[in-house]
Amino acid sequence: MTFRAVVFVGLCVSIGVVWIIESGAADVFLEATKPDFQRIPLGIAGIDNMGGAESSEGRVKLGTRIEEVLKADVRRSLVFALVDLPSLGIKVDHLGTEPDASFKQAAENGVSVIVWGKAGVKNGSKDADLSMDGYVYDAGSNEVAGGKRYVGSTSVVRLMAHRFADELVFRYTGEPGIARTKIAYVSELGTARELFVMDYDGYEPRQLTADGFLNLMPRWSPDRRFLVFTTYRNRNTQDIDMLELATGKRWTLVSQGGLNITPALSPDGKALAYSSSHEGNAELYRLDTHTKTVQRLTTHAAGDLSPSWSPSGREIAFTSDRNGGPQIFLMSADGSNVRRLTFEGDYNAAPAWSPRGNWIAYVCRTPKKEYKLCVITPDGQKHLQLTTGLGVDDSPSWSPDGRHLVFSSTVDGKSQIYMINADGKDLERITFTGTHNSAPSWSPAS
Amino acid sequence: MKMLPASYLPLILGVIVLGIPACSKKAVRSGGDIQALQEEMAKGGTAKEGTSSSFPDTSFSGRDDSTGLRGLDRNPSEERLGGNSGNGGGSGGAGHTNAMIAKADSGAAARQLAEIRAEQVASVAAGLRDVFFAYDSFSITDEGRHALSGDAEWSRTNPYSQLKIEGHCDERGTSAYNLVLGEKRAKAVRNYLVELGVTPAHLSVVSYGKERPFCSEHTESCYSQNRRGHVVVKTGK
DSSP states (O other): OOHHHHHHHHHHHHHGGGGSSSOOOOOOHHHHHHHTTTOOEEEEEEEOOOOOOOOSSTTHHHHHHHHHHHHHHHHHHHHHEOGGGGGOOOOOOOOOSSSHHHHHHHHHTOOOOEEEEEEETTTTTTOOOOEEEEEEETTTTTTEEEEEEEOOOOOGHHHHHHHHHHHHHHHSSSSOSSOOOOEEEEEEEEEEEEEEEETSSSSEEEEOOSSSSSSSEEEEEETEEEEEEEETTTTTTEEEOOOOOOOOOOEEOOSSSEEEOOOOOOTSSSEEEEEOOTTSSSSSEEEEEETTOEOOOOOOOOOOOEEEEESSSEEEEEOOOSSSSEEEEEEEESSSSSOOOOSSOOOEEEEEEEETTSSSEEEOOOOOOOOEEEEEEETHHHHHHOOOOOSSSSEEEOTTTTSOOOOOOOEEEEEOEEEEESSSSSOOOOSSHHHHHHHEOOOOOO | OOOOOOTTHHHHHHHHHHHHHHSSOOOOOOOSSSHHHHHHHHTOOOOOOOOOOOOOOOOSSOOOOGGGGGBBSSOOOEEEEESSSSSSSTTTTTGGGGGGGOOOOTTTTHHEEEEEEEHHHHHHHHTTHHHHEETTTTOOOHHHHHHHHHHHHHHOTTTOOOEEEEOOOOOOSOOHHHHHHHHHHHHHHHHHHTTOOOOGEEEEEEEEESOOOOOSSSHHHHHHHHEEEEEEOOOOO
């Protein structure tokens, strides 16, 4: 694969200009999984505006908008280090389908990948379709690695950039990227809380339910077709429902009285773990989604809740207050081999097992009684606090690439949704409207 | 700016307008097949312990390649995004973004509001009192016992009424664990009412955790208002 060659060449030449690169050298996550990983220096030479086309978001030209979205996606990928070409003294005169003369100079300055393109109204289109062309120059081979051509309506302008960003990540890592992923969440409408879904960067919110009461804690199915969540039937009983995103169709999965909360589908989609108090206190159960049979997983007088599957599907992390305050426990997926994972502090809850398997994120209460994000390795050997300061942090959920977490926090007053790198860097708020946005759940990648 | 699109306005207006005549109607579930579930359970079908057997199999065998990426091309062919025509969308990826819609029971929000209001009116008229809890606690205080003695008296003199005890929590802590704590509070209230002689069948409990706060300030005086066992006359089913 060209990836290693590119990185190697990039590293050799970039030593002199390492100061311009947003280096991830201290990145705990990347260190933990890929000790030799260095972000690939990537420059965006520009997405030219063609034919005066304007995007759906007002007066900003289409190319300018796509470039802005692409830059944000590249930055968030954590695979690339976004290089500012003008600051290297590189001036791109002409963007066509062939590399500009300046690209060679950029390569000599350590830039491994240069992307450029154009966007506007598609030539000869009767439906006023928009098009975007993107090209990728590979410094290692000093040639154009290839390109993409997207067409569509004004409603897919951001998607063009997201898809192109994912192609870049795919080319250089073999992984699909996260720019087309989505985040399901809960938003307040009046006194009701309804399910919504938005792009991973907080744009394009869509309302999914309009029940007028409470819908809580959505989780994705592994194939991204469904959400499972808690709903209050007639305000008095809690059920677990499933909703199909493409159609809005709903099914009731669990309806048995008492609390029925924190549903989570296994990575193979064959089992739904959830917490129910219909036999007395909150216990964990496992519903086989094919045979529809139920198995009780925990038996304890204390509350057991918030199951989170390991990526292999063989283990489940969960919250239990069997020792007083809530703590994180692990068990095998059949309910055997229960053992306590967290011992620091008197309140640890809402575990989320990383899709890479190496970390479990959770909400930890600090000695100052602040509710913050922590991560711990499944062997309990290493744990870190990711966020600090005021505000109640809640509901951590991993990106499918395991490099980011999304969570809710009241740090700015009202509950809003934030993104943070797995090493605690690059905290970014992604919801800005409404009185309450919470319970984010990051979709799997496609 | 990230604003709710203007296209929500008709939906919201629709909820308000359509909701008015629906206020007096019996609750009808939206979109789902709760009816099928109820029929099945009535028949003693295969649904076990209140779980449904009618939902789709969600098992998943790896990545859906039809929505995946195609790699760069020296001579890129056109990929259409977002539409159902062309070759770039795929059924589960880019293509379904336009299909995700709220399947609204347009009267639901207004009906819920009307029922909540009716509950409030009936509860105030009954003179029911709430119980307040300490941080992290579900123990009933002396003041709480005093309040509940009045509620118990009302229940004994109104044997055909149902009381609902809602467990509430302050905003601190996780949503999920607060639902468990809210249930513990509601059950503590119910158990004390039963000790005072209220018929258990006249009582039901529900936990709202921190999802239906009485106030939203980040202050102890607000937190203490939200750590509550809220006793109401149950008007719906």
